[in-house]
Structures are given as C-alpha cells and as structure tokens.
Amino acid sequence: xxxxxxxxxxxxxxxxxxxxxxxxxxxxxxxxxxxxxxxxxxxxxxxxxxxxxxxxxxxxxxxxxxxxxxxxxxxxxxxxxxxxxxxxxxxxxxxxxxxxxxxxxxxxxxxxxxxxxxxxxxxxxxxxxxxxxxxxxxxxxxxxxxxxxxxxxxxxxxxxxxxxxxxxxxxxxxxxxxxxxxxxxxxxxxxxxxxxxxxxxxxxxxxxxxxxxxxxxxxxxxxxxxxxxxxxxxxxxxxxxxxxxxxxxxxxxxxxxxxxxxxxxxxxxx
Numbered sequence: 361x362x363x364x365x366x367x368x369x370x371x372x373x374x375x376x377x378x379x380x381x382x383x384x385x386x387x388x389x390x391x392x393x394x395x396x397x398x399x400x401x402x403x404x405x406x407x408x409x410x411x412x413x414x415x416x417x418x419x420x421x422x423x424x425x426x427x428x429x430x431x432x433x434x435x436x437x438x439x440x441x442x443x444x445x446x447x448x449x450x451x452x453x454x455x456x457x458x459x460x461x462x463x464x465x466x467x468x469x470x471x472x473x474x475x476x477x478x479x480x481x482x483x484x485x486x487x488x489x490x491x492x493x494x495x496x497x498x499x500x501x502x503x504x505x506x507x508x509x510x511x512x513x514x515x516x517x518x519x520x521x522x523x524x525x526x527x528x529x530x531x532x533x534x535x536x537x538x539x540x541x542x543x544x545x546x547x548x549x550x551x552x553x554x555x556x557x558x559x560x561x562x563x564x565x566x567x568x569x570x571x572x573x574x575x576x577x578x579x580x581x582x583x584x585x586x587x588x589x590x591x592x593x594x595x596x597x598x599x600x601x602x603x604x605x606x607x608x609x610x611x612x613x614x615x616x617x618x619x620x621x622x623x624x625x626x627x628x629x630x
Contacts, residue, residue: 365556366412375399376409387413416563442569442612443491444476445483445522456491457612462602464575466617473616477571478511480614481539482518484569490525493611495568496538498561500553503577506541540567547582547594554601562609570605573616 363373379398381387387395387409395406441456450456457463457480465473481499486492499506514521518530540561544550561567575598583591606613 362556365559366416368409368412369405372399372401372405372409375401375405384413384417388417440488441491442480442493443483443486445479445491450491457614459493459610459612460607462599462606462613462615464615464617466619469618473618474507474573475510475514477573477614477616478507478514479521480569481511481571482514482535484567485533485535485538486525486529490529493568496540496561496566497569497571498540498542498558498567499571499573500542500544500550500558501573502544502550503574506543511536511539538566544578547578550578551594551598551601554598554605558605562605562611568609568611570602570611570613571616572602572614574618575615576617 363376366373376387376399381390381395381398390398392403392406392410395401395409396403399406401409441450441453441458443450443456444453465476467473477499481497483491484493484495484497487494515535518535519527522530542553542557544553558567558570562570579591579595582594602613602615605611
C-alpha cells in the first residue's frame with residue numbers, strides 16, 4: 361500500500377513501515393493496543409491511523425432512504441448525466457456524458473476535441489439543477505501545454521453560450537480557480553498522477569470530472585508500433601485505474617484520442 365497518498369504524519373508513516381505493516385487489511389484487523397505495540401505510536405496516533413485508513417477504503421458515506429426521497433443524492437439517480445452545454449450535443453448523447461465510466465473523444469487534429477473538453481470543465485462547475493456536478497475538474501495534459509488562453513475566452517463567453525442560465529451564475533463562478541492542471545509527459549508521471557494526486561482531489565470533493573488529453577500520446581512515446589503486446593499491460597492497468605476512480609466517486613472520465621485521416625482505425629473499447 362502507498363502510505364504517502366494518505367493524509368498521515370510522516371512520522372506515523374515511518375513507524376508503520378518499520379513495523380512492516382504493508383496493507384490496509386493489517387491496519388484495520390489489529391486492535392489499537394496491538395498496533396501501538398507494533399509501531400510504538402501513541403494512542404492518539406493509532407486512533408488517527410485507524411480512522412484515516414478506514415476512510416480511504418470506505419466506498420462512501422451511507423445514504424438514507426430519506427435523503428434519496430428528498431433528492432439530496434443526485435449522483436445516485438439513474439440516468440443523470442453531465443451536460444455539454446449544447447442542447448444539440450446533449451440530445452445526441454441522451455442528456456450528456458455518463459457520470460460513470462470512460463468516455464472517449466476521438467477525432468482528427470483541430471477537430472475541436474480540446475475545446476469540448478474545456479467546455480465540459482466549465483459545465484461541471486454548474487449546480488446539478490443546471491446539468492453540472494457542482495465541483496471542479498482536473499485536466500491532465502500529456503503532450504501540449506494547457507490552453508489557458510482558450511479557457512479564458514470560453515469563460516468570457518459563458519453568458520452568451522449559456523443563455524438558459526442566470527447571468528449571476530455564469531458571471532459569478534470562479535471557473536479558473538476550480539480547474540486543476542496536471543502535466544504528465546511520460547507513462548511514469550501519468551501513473552503517479554492517476555494513482556496519487558487525482559484520488560486526493562476527488563476524495564476532497566474539489567473535482568468531479570477527469571480529463572486526460574491525450575491518452576495515446578504517452579504510449580506512442582514509450583512504445584514502438586511493433587510493441588503491441590508490451591503496450592497492452594500498462595494500457596489495461598490505466599483503464600482499470602480510471603474506471604475505479606470513476607465508479608468510486610461518480611466522476612466522468614474523458615479520454616481524448618487523435619486519429620489521422622486516411623489511416624485504418626481499429627475500434628476497440630478502452
């Protein structure tokens with residue numbers, strides 16, 4: 361288990377490693393006094409360790425029937441989706457992007473893929489009653505720099521692009537402050553980002569949308585075209601990690617892929 365990704369004092373992490381406790385199962389199966397004897401930590405430290413590990417592996421807070429009746433848990437309502445901010449596109453996608461699973465956005469260069477991803481980062485911040493998620497987005501760049509100028513242009517045009525929303529909402533949200541940009545130029549950096557930093561943002565409720573632009577870039581740079589077998593393992597592991605995050609936090613994941621005109625494209629589910 362990667363203890364560093366938990367919000368624990370480095371002193372506590374060092375004590376756990378010295379005691380050769382390697383898994384969350386071991387932590388949760390040991391009583392407080394037993395864990396104190398093994399780690400030589402104080403009672404308060406062990407209590408905090410138990411709570412932190414339990415919270416990290418709890419699938420979510422319990423939901424009561426009364427909360428469901430009142431509509432206080434919209435993420436559990438079947439059919440709920442994230443709007444794209446365009447009635448035509450929402451209609452084609454039966455209401456928008458699904459909240460669980462991976463949505464692949466593929467197209468040729470300059471087809472507007474990044475523009476659509478930026479718009480989704482803004483739409484995610486609107487309240488659920490307006491098709492949003494009420495939270496920010498994390499944008500992972502693997503090849504190009506983050507298009508900050510284009511984002512600012514989209515923000516300045518929100519009132520005109522979303523005339524269905526109150527002006528106070530489109531001009532009052534701090535859109536830029538709620539988009540967290542990560543740069544992952546290689547496979548190792550991408551794996552670290554997905555396994556460590558993104559789960560922290562999701563668990564704290566800071567984001568509810570993950571954008572990976574693009575998923576193929578790091579694999580093109582790491583593997584030759586003839587190394588399909590070697591590439592399959594890390595690609596599958598990445599897909600599993602993204603699916604797990606999406607289903608754990610009801611957070612849609614958008615993966616961008618670029619295709620070349622005239623080249624054969626083998627369509628496989630990611």
